[in-house]
Amino acid sequence: MTEPATAKRRLLLATSNPGKLREVLAILAGLPLDLATLADFPRLPPAVEDADTFDKNARRKALHYARLTGLWTLADDSGLEVDALGGDPGVYSARYAGEGSSDASNNAKLVAQLANVLPARRTARFRCAIALADSTQVLATSAGVFEGSILDEPRGENGFGYDPLFFVPSLGMTSAEMPPELKNSVSHRAQALRAIRPQLERLMKPA
Numbered sequence: 001m002t003e004p005a006t007a008k009r010r011l012l013l014a015t016s017n018p019g020k021l022r023e024v025l026a027i028l029a030g031l032p033l034d035l036a037t038l039a040d041f042p043r044l045p046p047a048v049e050d051a052d053t054f055d056k057n058a059r060r061k062a063l064h065y066a067r068l069t070g071l072w073t074l075a076d077d078s079g080l081e082v083d084a085l086g087g088d089p090g091v092y093s094a095r096y097a098g099e100g101s102s103d104a105s106n107n108a109k110l111v112a113q114l115a116n117v118l119p120a121r122r123t124a125r126f127r128c129a130i131a132l133a134d135s136t137q138v139l140a141t142s143a144g145v146f147e148g149s150i151l152d153e154p155r156g157e158n159g160f161g162y163d164p165l166f167f168v169p170s171l172g173m174t175s176a177e178m179p180p181e182l183k184n185s186v187s188h189r190a191q192a193l194r195a196i197r198p199q200l201e202r203l204m205k206p207a
Helices: 018-028 054-069 090-095 103-113 180-186 188-204
Strands: 009-013 033-037 072-082 123-133 138-150 166-168
Touching: 009 054, 018 033, 018 180, 018 188, 054 072, 054 123, 054 138, 072 090, 072 188, 090 103, 123 188, 138 188, 180 188
Parallel strands: 009 033, 009 072
Antiparallel strands: 072 123, 123 138, 138 166
16 A cells, blocks of 8 residues: 655745746755745835845745745845955846846946955955744754855856956856856755755654
8 A cells, every 4th residue: 555645835935036947846855845936925014124135035035925925935145255355246136237136237337336346355254144934933953055156257257246356266266157056055054054954844744
């Protein structure tokens, strides 16, 4: 007699970014999840992400969409911190060049801001905070950090955002030059997702 199939938990991934979605799908693969994205809920009002930390924004976003949909929601907030710029662009990473700015315009502004900064002082890191929430509370959180430095010229065709400018000395390549399987083992988002996966598994176990 065959065992009954495990019921899948419907989980909303609070993103419409295809790059983020690919990373999440790769690391959460194998869990009994029925995944939805914001593309499945096109009429939802966007979450307001005006907090001063990635963690607070991730929590706000997860709770916002969980309350609107009634689904467990996994949300992240992530960005780039550059030491020579006092930690900027930080929580403003996605809109560094203005509201609705593109990856290219954000990257161009970053290069311009660092024009007179020596390579040795271009240390930077990607940070990611992830929150899992139901309609009443945050259920779990995690975080990841990915250290590197900023180049003058973009390199690589993979990734998104600031990946083409983010050089990782220990690997000798930018984040955009990494094959997906490598990036999904070392990136800030990969670290945060790996940290939240066992928490998610525990929460999904029957009482």
